[in-house]
Amino acid sequence: MQINITFNGTAQTSDVEPRQLLVDYIRGTGATGTHIGCDTTSCGACTVLVDGTPMKSCTMFAVQANGKSITTVEGLKQNGDLHQIQASFKEKHGLQCGFCTPGMMLTSAALLEENPDPSEDEIRWAISGNICRCTGYINIVKAVQHAGEQLRNS
Amino acid sequence: MTTTSHPKTPPEIGGIGHSIRRHEDARFIQGAGNYVDDIELKGMLHMAILRSPVAHAKILSIDTSEAEAMDGVVAVVTGELMAQHNLAWMPTLSGDTQAVLATDKVRFQGQEVAAVIATDSYIARDAVSMIFVDYEELPVITDPRQAMAEGAVVIRDDKEDQTDNLVYDWESGDKDLTDRAFAEADKVVSIETHYPRSHPSPLETCGAVADVDPITGQVTVYMTSQAPHAHRTVFALVTGLPEQNIRIISPDIGGGFGNKVPVYPGYVIATAASLLIGKPVKWVESRTENLISTGFARDYHMKGELALNSEGRILGLRSEIWSDQGAFFSDAQPTKFKAGLFHIVTGSYDYPAAHVIAHGAYTNKAPGGVAYRCSFRVTEASYLIERLVQNAAYEIGMDPAEFRSLNFIKPEQFPYHSPTGFVYDSGDYEAAMRKALGIAKYEELREEQKAAREEGRLIGLGLASFTEVVGAGGSDEYDILGLKMFDSAELRIHPTGKAILKLGVRSQGQGHETTFAQIVAEELGIPVGDIKVVEGDTDNTPYGLGTYASRSTPVAGAATAVISRMLREKARKIAAHLMEASPDDLEWEPGKFSVAGSPDKFVTIQDVAFAAYTNMPPDTEYGLEGVHYYDPPNMTYPFGTYVVVVEVDPETGVWNVDRMVAVDDCGVRINPMIVEGQIQGGLTEGFAAAAMQWITFDEDGNCIGSNFMDYLVPTAWETPRFELDETVTPSPHHPIGAKGVGESATVGSPAAYVNAVIDALAHLGVRNIDMPLLPDRVWSAIQDAKKG
Ligand code: FES
Ligand code: FES
Numbered sequence: 001m002q003i004n005i006t007f008n009g010t011a012q013t014s015d016v017e018p019r020q021l022l023v024d025y026i027r028g029t030g031a032t033g034t035h036i037g038c039d040t041t042s043c044g045a046c047t048v049l050v051d052g053t054p055m056k057s058c059t060m061f062a063v064q065a066n067g068k069s070i071t072t073v074e075g076l077k078q079n080g081d082l083h084q085i086q087a088s089f090k091e092k093h094g095l096q097c098g099f100c101t102p103g104m105m106l107t108s109a110a111l112l113e114e115n116p117d118p119s120e121d122e123i124r125w126a127i128s129g130n131i132c133r134c135t136g137y138i139n140i141v142k143a144v145q146h147a148g149e150q151l152r153n154s
Numbered sequence: 155m156t157t158t159s160h161p162k163t164p165p166e167i168g169g170i171g172h173s174i175r176r177h178e179d180a181r182f183i184q185g186a187g188n189y190v191d192d193i194e195l196k197g198m199l200h201m202a203i204l205r206s207p208v209a210h211a212k213i214l215s216i217d218t219s220e221a222e223a224m225d226g227v228v229a230v231v232t233g234e235l236m237a238q239h240n241l242a243w244m245p246t247l248s249g250d251t252q253a254v255l256a257t258d259k260v261r262f263q264g265q266e267v268a269a270v271i272a273t274d275s276y277i278a279r280d281a282v283s284m285i286f287v288d289y290e291e292l293p294v295i296t297d298p299r300q301a302m303a304e305g306a307v308v309i310r311d312d313k314e315d316q317t318d319n320l321v322y323d324w325e326s327g328d329k330d331l332t333d334r335a336f337a338e339a340d341k342v343v344s345i346e347t348h349y350p351r352s353h354p355s356p357l358e359t360c361g362a363v364a365d366v367d368p369i370t371g372q373v374t375v376y377m378t379s380q381a382p383h384a385h386r387t388v389f390a391l392v393t394g395l396p397e398q399n400i401r402i403i404s405p406d407i408g409g410g411f412g413n414k415v416p417v418y419p420g421y422v423i424a425t426a427a428s429l430l431i432g433k434p435v436k437w438v439e440s441r442t443e444n445l446i447s448t449g450f451a452r453d454y455h456m457k458g459e460l461a462l463n464s465e466g467r468i469l470g471l472r473s474e475i476w477s478d479q480g481a482f483f484s485d486a487q488p489t490k491f492k493a494g495l496f497h498i499v500t501g502s503y504d505y506p507a508a509h510v511i512a513h514g515a516y517t518n519k520a521p522g523g524v525a526y527r528c529s530f531r532v533t534e535a536s537y538l539i540e541r542l543v544q545n546a547a548y549e550i551g552m553d554p555a556e557f558r559s560l561n562f563i564k565p566e567q568f569p570y571h572s573p574t575g576f577v578y579d580s581g582d583y584e585a586a587m588r589k590a591l592g593i594a595k596y597e598e599l600r601e602e603q604k605a606a607r608e609e610g611r612l613i614g615l616g617l618a619s620f621t622e623v624v625g626a627g628g629s630d631e632y633d634i635l636g637l638k639m640f641d642s643a644e645l646r647i648h649p650t651g652k653a654i655l656k657l658g659v660r661s662q663g664q665g666h667e668t669t670f671a672q673i674v675a676e677e678l679g680i681p682v683g684d685i686k687v688v689e690g691d692t693d694n695t696p697y698g699l700g701t702y703a704s705r706s707t708p709v710a711g712a713a714t715a716v717i718s719r720m721l722r723e724k725a726r727k728i729a730a731h732l733m734e735a736s737p738d739d740l741e742w743e744p745g746k747f748s749v750a751g752s753p754d755k756f757v758t759i760q761d762v763a764f765a766a767y768t769n770m771p772p773d774t775e776y777g778l779e780g781v782h783y784y785d786p787p788n789m790t791y792p793f794g795t796y797v798v799v800v801e802v803d804p805e806t807g808v809w810n811v812d813r814m815v816a817v818d819d820c821g822v823r824i825n826p827m828i829v830e831g832q833i834q835g836g837l838t839e840g841f842a843a844a845a846m847q848w849i850t851f852d853e854d855g856n857c858i859g860s861n862f863m864d865y866l867v868p869t870a871w872e873t874p875r876f877e878l879d880e881t882v883t884p885s886p887h888h889p890i891g892a893k894g895v896g897e898s899a900t901v902g903s904p905a906a907y908v909n910a911v912i913d914a915l916a917h918l919g920v921r922n923i924d925m926p927l928l929p930d931r932v933w934s935a936i937q938d939a940k941k942g
């Protein structure tokens with residue numbers, strides 16, 4: 001089937017099998033920053049933004065993204081500069097192995113779009129669909145708070 | 155002894171003690187990490203594995219014809235085919251054998267039965283479902299004591315001498331001395347508990363891309379390996395291929411926690427398939443495959459007893475454990491120690507007598523027994539002693555903190571010879587505990603607890619004052635499959651003064667690219683940003699035993715410091731030559747040598763590096779590089795005290811962590827930010843063990859806990875908030891005084907959480923609830939206690 005999507009800002013047309021998962025489609029384009037960590041929609045490693053909303057791309061078919069705009073970790077940078085959430089994850093040591101990080105950052109970026117000054121509980125709730133096995137989340141929360149602060153002050 | 159860390163180098167150099175932001179982060183935050191599943195090679199095929207749906211059965215027949223006929227299927231591999239190449243079985247890291255693909259029987263649910271190689275991963279999985287296997291089911295054993303019962307079916311009948319299900323009997327300590335201690339005791343406190351089966355489940359599952367060049371015979375295997383060099387040797391032994399033609403590349407690893415130490419059948423099958431087909435083959439397991447077939451942890455049925463005198467002094471300890479090894483004995487641990495380092499179970503306390511007996515048995519469960527974010531079986535040990543100590547305090551009628559204090563090994567007793575043969579390097583347990591109690595405001599909390607009880611509220615305070623043993627090993631005692639547990643570092647300083655450090659260990663998120671560069675920066679004064687760290691490629695790094703059991707800093711970190719110092723001595727000679735002075739007259743400060751008494755006369759390490767390639771003193775070898783293999787004189791013994799405050803809802807059994815105070819002493823901290831990150835992660839793992847994480851089996855051997863909906867790992871929502879602090883007691887034998895920290899919190903914290911819940915119910919007479927402390931278990935314990 002033919003699909004048209006805007007992938008990290010660039011329009012593209014592809015031929016996909018109806019059963020192909022969106023995550024496999026994305027990874028197949030060479031954008032391997034979107035990861036797979038489970039097979040039950042539990043971990044969030046595959047999170048991407050679909051028209052700005054965080055979605056688990058292992059739980060959508062590529063064909064369901066037809067006509068939509070997809071943002072992955074590779075599309076976070078703006079005009080060659082790191083997105084604030086990326087800088088804040090590094091600054092606050094919000095990552096260790098880095099496997100959850102792309103999904104975690106996308107979920108967080110979407111939260112900050114919607115709520116520029118979230119409380120700790122709001123952050124924890126927002127990222128509760130994204131599992132991190134390394135960090136214990138404290139520094140992820142700090143990174144999101146830091147990014148929020150920087151964005152509000154800019 | 156207790157000090158705090160202050161950096162000796164300025165921030166521009168960034169040596170030990172600076173919270174340098176991590177070098178590796180740039181690629182991870184931009185989605186440019188390179189994990190196994192990201193590797194794409196030309197013509198690459200995909201492999202999927204058919205696994206046994208039953209826990210114990212004879213294989214009567216395997217019909218692969220329909221699968222083979224499918225479009226896109228290149229080959230179907232069975233045990234029979236592997237056997238023709240002598241690859242149906244492989245050695246485990248514990249010297250047992252494990253089936254690569256089943257030939258005769260399946261012995262656990264999820265065991266590898268056949269594999270499909272196809273042009274894409276969807277087709278491979280489709281074809282797996284078109285392989286038909288006839289099984290004749292056999293009786294199933296899911297408990298090690300059941301395994302040793304009279305008349306139990308023999309699981310490993312493939313092994314000639316195996317007439318029952320015993321894997322090992324092992325003991326440590328002095329039985330007679332311990333019996334005497336118990337005979338003299340005024341009181342004996344005992345506990346019987348199960349440390350349940352758990353799984354490290356790093357967010358990235360295991361996988362490999364095998365690439366065998368049919369013309370040169372070169373075998374390159376990209377794999378999720380915490381120990382690439384050891385794995386290369388195992389591959390050479392398994393396949394008979396010449397070791398120089400095998401290259402293991404362990405690219406970025408998405409968490410390991412012990413799960414990526416063993417060699418798994420999938421790696422071997424993919425490699426064999428690539429060898430047979432002549433094309434690269436990728437295998438990446440699903441989460442379910444990861445949970446049901448790869449290295450589990452714990453599953454220890456433990457009994458412990460403490461002999462006490464009337465004043466509350468511990469006189470001795472006795473412990474007996476039954477270890478559930480699953481169908482193949484594949485613990486990744488030193489050869490000599492069948493129950494790992496479980497005999498550290500005497501803990502942070504001083505008493506002369508201890509005796510530990512361990513039995514391991516085969517069952518129809520997945521093999522493993524990996525050290526899940528801990529040194530070999532040290533988590534189980536720490537849990538047992540800290541639970542025992544808390545209960546002993548109740549029986550003696552002392553506060554658990556005071557009971558610990560009375561029995562602690564004192565600072566002046568180090569190096570301390572433990573009754574089971576360890577030599578603890580250094581510690582100040584009292585100081586760490588007092589600090590934690592101070593932060594928690596322990597006395598006030600006890601008052602609050604009393605007041606709350608009067609209102610019918612259940613508040614509990616749990617302590618754990620753990621001692622860990624990490625950094626195996628010392629070649630006299632520690633080896634895996636005969637490979638001694640040293641580690642290595644190769645340091646090359648380039649003419650422009652920049653450096654590259656190559657290591658035999660492999661980071662899985664611990665931040666080696668930053669912290670190991672900091673060690674070099676400390677020792678040589680080269681700015682940390684000028685140092686590249688390379689790991690995980692056996693063609694390009696010196697041999698090492700790998701990263702697990704918190705051994706990177708204690709062993710490879712020591713190797714790094716030693717080789718840096720050796721190069722500094724060579725640099726001194728070059729500097730003397732450049733300044734026409736005597737090497738003995740030179741003074742060193744980070745980054746430069748100056749002539750004693752005339753600080754204006756100096757050369758920098760960069761000047762020296764350039765001279766090493768352009769202007770050497772006569773009779774000196776050119777270059778400024780070297781390699782050091784470090785064989786540790788002893789292990790290191792991190793410690794600390796954790797204090798947990800919980801409130802239990804008497805109506806539902808639900809418990810909440812109100813506070814978690816963690817004071818860790820891991821010796822000198824190389825990068826405090828990274829150390830704290832490690833502790834936060836470990837405290838979360840400890841909470842997970844106490845609260846939710848377990849893998850169980852029904853009586854037919856079906857794995858319950860085969861995905862993230864049944865095997866619960868904590869999200870940000872459940873994870874408690876932590877309050878961290880430190881004491882610093884350097885390791886006296888480690889070149890930079892560091893002890894290792896990646897696992898302390900996983901080892902020490904489960905007992906603290908559980909002790910807190912028990913403490914909330916102690917006045918009702920509750921002394922034990924097995925982990926995980928699910929609300930229904932807590933609720934039942936309350937009800938049972940009320941009934942008396
Ligand atoms: S891969 Fe785990 S939720 Fe998508
Ligand atoms: S950083 Fe490893 S899973 Fe989050």
